Amino acid sequence: MKKRIGLLYGGKSAEHEVSLSTASAVTKALNFDKYEVIPVYITHEGEWRKGPALTGAASGIEQLQIAEGSSTPNDVAGFLPSDPAQKLDVIIPLLHGPNGEDGTVQGFLEVMNVPYVGNGVLASSAGMDKVIMKQLFDQAGLNQTPYVYFIRREWQNDQAFWIEKIKAELNWPVFVKPANLGSSVGISKAESPEELVASVEEALKFDRKIVVEQGVSAREIEVGVLGNDYPECSVAGEIKPLKAFYDYQAKYKDGNTALVIPAELEAEVYEKLVEAATKAFKILDCSGLIRADFFVTATNEILINEINTLPGFTPYSMFPLLWENTGLPYPDLIERLIELAIERHEEKQLLQVRMD
Template structure:
């Protein structure tokens, strides 16, 4: 059987560049190399595309930039008589069967690069242009979830242009809508980058100013005393949900540092919840995924109020982390799907979208 040519694309211009490197290195380790020829393409922080051929440790530590072969041409756009693929120094063209983007954050999971992939006409892993852009935008996504009746905590929003001009009025508006604690989030960013928890007006102002470094639109959410539950979904038209897991943050909430650097939070897979809640969460995860026309994969995050037991959907992540401590592959492993088999499934789902 001929091997498929898979292009693993990592790095990117977003604040989650290092997360992407860790995820890609992990996928490179676990992908079945007896089935796939792996072509590794890195995108630098300033947006340059470079071909790298070497081990995954140099992807993880960022050294790939210095080891990249600058004489290899990466052509994903059908221009003139050029064929789409990777052109090597000796003129050899390797056509790519599947693109496997592992690009977290803006320019990677927000629909922009998915648009390029559509132009290339090469099947690619993960959600398409619409679902990627909607899933990445916390504010738009909340409106979609409201439309289909999924329960959410109270929220409001502000915009940089308005907030900077009418700071006190906007703070008043937020405090009228929400009680402390309040979570402050950039609308278009993932991996908990730029997120903070405000317990008073001073912290709210500081948190918004920090979030505005990453996005002009800010989402403010009502903080509750909650358990953090996550579930993985997989599929195109027929969608499956894994068993749910529970994050137990080492801090007030599960932040970037804890997710990808120190890993001091713990987790339970499966989550210690009753069967009814488990099935409701899995069902809502699939509904959320389908509501944004999801394809391939997503991780859907929920809250369970510790006092009332109410379940709230938090957000959907259309390109979740794949590091060795990431919940998405771990939840599938606990459900009976190994890391390598999960990669196989994602590649097959990508191919299925082009049939």
């Protein structure tokens, strides 16, 4: 009997289109002889729309943008029916950014007690907030670049103070980022106080909390991590952007980036990357998958940049390519993630919920 898989995508986020691209790619990897695939689209406005079962891979993102007239957030039964014959066996959340990758949807799925692919509430929320993530990395003893962070009101109340603080604690260039966003949205490089002000104003369009990171001359190396209690790491890959840095356009639009897989690294360096990626996975209590991003300097110093708790699965995405080069093809990767979701859910059902 086919398992019923719910694809949850779209979302009230600046990364809406990224999510649609990911969902389209995932439909191409699912085995429709084994799974019944139910699309659930969340619009830019936050409306939930459940469509009929897909009969095959989506022809494009337009097919996944379900028309009005389907389930809404108030129609929970329509999304997670109680009828065993209609019950969704596993949810695959493909929601990038806030209102999806940040623990909000994961919390909803926990309350509904349904298995879902990927990280839980804590890992998702901590992994979404770059400041919290960096503070946890500090606790774990992971090396990272210096950074300064502030919220909108602090910047507005004393802009001169923060400019001087950044000048005192960091060196140019710096990278300015919304704390709670991914996919390089709202990120820019600043090489002067004037550029810093413009970069902060751009980042504040997307979040109330901003992190400013020290720029570093280094190779950009990424490692995929897969598992629950016993995570495994993929081969390492290197990003070689053909422009100033690996921005949204290069990631999702033009593919204007060279991805070298496996990266040319000394065995000792790779082992340290695996150790650091595994430590990051565990300190955030991750499950399912992450992509760990690093800087490796000319002297082979390793600095962790961030982890992504829901790395993209688009044709240009590093995560599935890393695992394909490790010996786990895209369809098998999806199968493994579904297995890990069920495994984690079954373990949770062993917990006692009564005091008698």
